[in-house]
Amino acid sequence: MNAIEIINISKTYKSKTKTITALNNISLEIKEGELFGLIGPDGAGKSSLFRILATVLLPDVGSAKILNYDVIKNFKNIRKLIGYMPGRFSLYQDLSVEENLKFFATIFETTIEENYDLISDIYKQIEPFKNRRAGKLSGGMKQKLALSCALIHKPKILLLDEPTTGVDPVSRKEFWEILKKLKSQGITILVSTPYMDEANLCDRIALIQNGKILDVDLPENIVNKFDKDIFSVASDNMFLLLNDLRNYSHTLSCFAFGDSHHLVIERNKADENLLIQYLSRHKNLSVKKIEPTIEDCFMQMLQSEN
Ligand SMILES: Nc1ncnc2c1ncn2[C@@H]1O[C@H](COP(=O)(O)OP(=O)(O)OP(=O)(O)O)[C@@H](O)[C@H]1O
Structure with a gap:
């Protein structure tokens, strides 16, 4: 019942x-x-x-x-x-x-x-x-x-x-x-x-x-349904980095998430090396492919709603 x-x-x-x-x-x-x-x-x-x-x-x-x-x-x-x-x-x-x-x-x-x-x-x-x-x-x-x-x-x-x-x-x-x-x-x-x-x-x-x-x-199903790739990206200049990531040609969305930015890209469209090359002006750059969290899924749904 x-x-x-x-x-x-x-x-x-x-x-x-x-x-x-x-x-x-x-x-x-x-x-x-x-x-x-x-x-x-x-x-x-x-x-x-x-x-x-x-x-x-x-x-x-x-x-x-x-x-x-x-x-x-x-x-x-x-x-x-x-x-x-x-x-x-x-x-x-x-x-x-x-x-x-x-x-x-x-x-x-x-x-x-x-x-x-x-x-x-x-x-x-x-x-x-x-x-x-x-x-x-x-x-x-x-x-x-x-x-x-x-x-x-x-x-x-x-x-x-x-x-x-x-x-x-x-x-x-x-x-x-x-x-x-x-x-x-x-x-x-x-x-x-x-x-x-x-x-x-x-x-x-x-x-x-x-x-x-x-x-x-x-x-777990909400996370499993997420059909995009996500990268956690950080550098010495997080503000400039956010701008650069938002201007990247493959970016679907990018938002600040704790002490890194989460970059969302269409599945299998992202070449990590090309991304690193694109961000070459950043010092102490870190780019990691990560699993999505519920918050990533929520942000993506909001993006689609808007
Ligand atoms: N008594 C009220 N008069 C006018 N607007 C209201 C009233 N109660 C809630 N709202 C508005 O309705 C919307 C939903 O509010 P509600 O309190 O249900 O949301 P919430 O998710 O619980 O958020 P919060 O944690 O801020 O209370 C908000 O825009 C809020 O400003």
């Missing part, structure tokens, strides 16, 4: 001066027990979709179901079945760690003790600070508390909107370990992230940009 079904959803925000299309005819199916990632940059429409699924925002067009309950007609049933962690953690900054957790437990007519099993792994890490105000916690600790609050009523489905944004790399890694464990306990997880490197940690992903889904697949 599908845990989540999204059918032709569109959402616009209108002000006096402009209309913003946040979601443009989105359809998606997420299976029970899946760890599904919605990957896209700021403003892509991720939060709007999460808010519709969490029954706190109405779509203009289309429908969505969670475990067969309609997000509009059956919103009360859905609220009991989901744990929702909004983009900016929904903690009460002036309440302590323990008070926040008790508050969420009370809303769902349960207690911390009753559901301690499910959250114990996560909560144990912040329990030593249970009297500290949420506002005084580090990003990683806030994230763990927010997840504990979202889990306190034993939801079947977790909706986690950018849970790792602004969190340090160690806490990010720990958080994904926790998600893996929750998945093994049978919880379906829909998680959004702007970090492309987190895509590989999901069972399946959807790439989203400008309110449109560009592709849905296993992370």
